Amino acid sequence: MDDQTRMMSGLAGLGGLSQADVGDPDGVRKSLGQPQQDIGDILQQIMAITDESLDEAQARKHALNCHRMKPALFSVLCEIKEKTVLSIRGVQEEDPPDPQIMRLDNMLLAEGVSGPEKGGGSAAAAAAAAAAGGSPNDGSIEHSDYRAKLAQIRQIYHSELEKYEQACSEFTNHVMNLLREQSRTRPISPKEIERMVAIIHRKFSSIQMQLKQSTCEAVMILRSRFLDARRKRRNFNKQATEVLNEYFYSHLSNPYPSEEAKEELAKKCAITVSQVSNWFGNKRIRYKKNIGKFQEEANLYAVKTAVDAASVSAQASQANSPATPNSGTTCSISHFSSHTLTHTHTHTHAYRLNTTFKSIPTETPLTHTLTLGGPAPQRTSSSEGPNTRGSIPTGVSVLVCRVT
DNA sequence: TTCAATGATTATAC
DNA sequence: GTATAATCATTGAA
Numbered sequence: 001m002d003d004q005t006r007m008m009s010g011l012a013g014l015g016g017l018s019q020a021d022v023g024d025p026d027g028v029r030k031s032l033g034q035p036q037q038d039i040g041d042i043l044q045q046i047m048a049i050t051d052e053s054l055d056e057a058q059a060r061k062h063a064l065n066c067h068r069m070k071p072a073l074f075s076v077l078c079e080i081k082e083k084t085v086l087s088i089r090g091v092q093e094e095d096p097p098d099p100q101i102m103r104l105d106n107m108l109l110a111e112g113v114s115g116p117e118k119g120g121g122s123a124a125a126a127a128a129a130a131a132a133g134g135s136p137n138d139g140s141i142e143h144s145d146y147r148a149k150l151a152q153i154r155q156i157y158h159s160e161l162e163k164y165e166q167a168c169s170e171f172t173n174h175v176m177n178l179l180r181e182q183s184r185t186r187p188i189s190p191k192e193i194e195r196m197v198a199i200i201h202r203k204f205s206s207i208q209m210q211l212k213q214s215t216c217e218a219v220m221i222l223r224s225r226f227l228d229a230r231r232k233r234r235n236f237n238k239q240a241t242e243v244l245n246e247y248f249y250s251h252l253s254n255p256y257p258s259e260e261a262k263e264e265l266a267k268k269c270a271i272t273v274s275q276v277s278n279w280f281g282n283k284r285i286r287y288k289k290n291i292g293k294f295q296e297e298a299n300l301y302a303v304k305t306a307v308d309a310a311s312v313s314a315q316a317s318q319a320n321s322p323a324t325p326n327s328g329t330t331c332s333i334s335h336f337s338s339h340t341l342t343h344t345h346t347h348t349h350a351y352r353l354n355t356t357f358k359s360i361p362t363e364t365p366l367t368h369t370l371t372l373g374g375p376a377p378q379r380t381s382s383s384e385g386p387n388t389r390g391s392i393p394t395g396v397s398v399l400v401c402r403v404t
Numbered sequence: 405t406t407c408a409a410t411g412a413t414t415a416t417a418c
Numbered sequence: 419g420t421a422t423a424a425t426c427a428t429t430g431a432a
Binding site: 233234235256277281284285288289 | 420421422423424427428429430
């Protein structure tokens with residue numbers, strides 16, 4: 001016999017409830033007047049349970065459950081518990097909705113991860129694709145890629161959410177059953193069960209919040225990757241750059257292609273209209289910033305344009321008067337003088353190279369400096385209207401040589 | 405690896 | 419809505 005058992009035996013020796021007393025309320029009443037003895041007896045009984053067989057314990061339990069005073073005692077104990085425990089903890093119940101969860105929910109809804117499936121966030125993807133400024137065709141690869149990845153995130157999110165909900169429900173049922181079972185032997189009120197369920201739900205909702213947070217992070221990463229992809233660029237091919245440069249330098253006084261011109265350039269260069277706009281935007285500003293740097297390029301394209309025009313002219317002239325064949329005209333730029341033209345109301349000071357070169361007279365002397373062009377036509381484009389704010393320095397003097 | 409060139413984006417003004 | 423100016427980010431040559 002160990003010390004504890006000896007102590008119990010000692011306590012028991014002070015007199016207490018016998019097994020018969022448990023089933024006898026008078027015995028209980030009698031013992032209430034002797035608190036110390038009661039404690040000893042109760043402890044003795046508790047310790048004795050371990051020595052009992054399962055059947056004996058079940059029988060004792062049954063006897064307790066069937067005791068006629070049990071319901072009254074049970075309700076009194078429940079009441080006391082309500083007053084003590086719930087009055088303390090009841091304050092923290094009825095939590096207001098967590099703003100963090102609401103934020104996450106809103107974001108997941110906006111990104112098309114939660115809520116009804118409407119193409120797996122295609123709206124967000126479309127918006128991002130539209131922001132890229134490309135044609136629908138340009139964005140299609142990234143768009144479908146984005147949608148596929150978003151759908152994947154959506155699927156994982158929902159599957160995890162379902163798992164959590166199932167686990168929560170299973171655990172809640174388990175705890176409720178346990179509490180219901182225990183409520184037969186100890187005072188557990190329905191309110192307490194409700195409170196326990198609420199605690200479980202709170203725990204699971206905090207896990208759900210983590211899931212939502214992770215999902216939001218994944219969406220943000222995907223989104224940033226998708227948006228970053230827009231920055232990826234390829235240099236235009238040589239032919240495309242040439243076409244654009246030709247247009248630019250041949251319209252140097254007014255390098256604002258109309259919408260139709262942009263479409264044509266886009267078609268020729270196999271790029272989008274937006275890219276044409278970007279290219280002209282960049283070109284205008286870079287040219288204006290550093291004319292000197294672009295002088296050589298300007299000369300080159302002026303010559304190219306002149307040669308092309310001359311060859312067309314020569315062919316035409318040959319066709320018209322084969323008896324007096326044109327010996328060929330070539331040009332070179334003697335110097336590039338630039339003077340800033342402030343584009344006011346009209347473009348009366350602007351000169352156009354392309355139209356002028358076509359009218360180079362065959363009688364042009366061996367060397368002749370021409371100030372080419374005539375007034376540029378008023379632009380009619382609505383997309384890139386007359387530029388009255390900035391100015392493109394222009395004015396090209398061309399030395400035309402008649403090659404004999 | 406460096407750096408100029410260049411296509412794309414953003415902020416601002418009109 | 420467009421143009422400009424500044425800036426970012428990538429490319430490609432040296």
